[in-house]
Amino acid sequence: MGILSFFRSSSKSSASVAKERLQIVVAHQRRENQRPDYFLSLQRDLLEVVRRYVTVSDDAVKVEVDHQGDCDILELNIVLPDR
């Protein structure tokens, strides 16, 4: 799922109860045929950083990891709580 499609797909069906959303995409283009081994740790650390600014419950986070050619992509889709 690409950047912003997370927003588009969800905003249509629930316009009356629109949620705030945060999406973080990390893409690493490799030179060599090696997957970055830090994605799992990075994912944890990124969430920790986001939590400094907004409240995020564990079940509000959807994580996807994708590989496209020589590119590894980590995607965090977060539904923010009502304020």
Add this chain to the structure above:
Amino acid sequence: MGILSFFRSSSKSSASVAKERLQIVVAHQRRENQRPDYFLSLQRDLLEVVRRYVTVSDDAVKVEVDHQGDCDILELNIVLPDR
């Protein structure tokens, strides 16, 4: 500049000296007409996290902030050093 276009645009012209690249995109869809005030701090903190895993010099980072409709987008484009 969208996700992955950073990679595409740069990889063609310098295939012989291909660099590793990292792109981080943060998109915040707002419910109200308020820009998130934490983007600048978030940008600093995200870079700090990435630096735990890869070496990033200050001049290797290009930052873009964009607004599309009710969506604020922070983009960090990082050229990783040769290993």
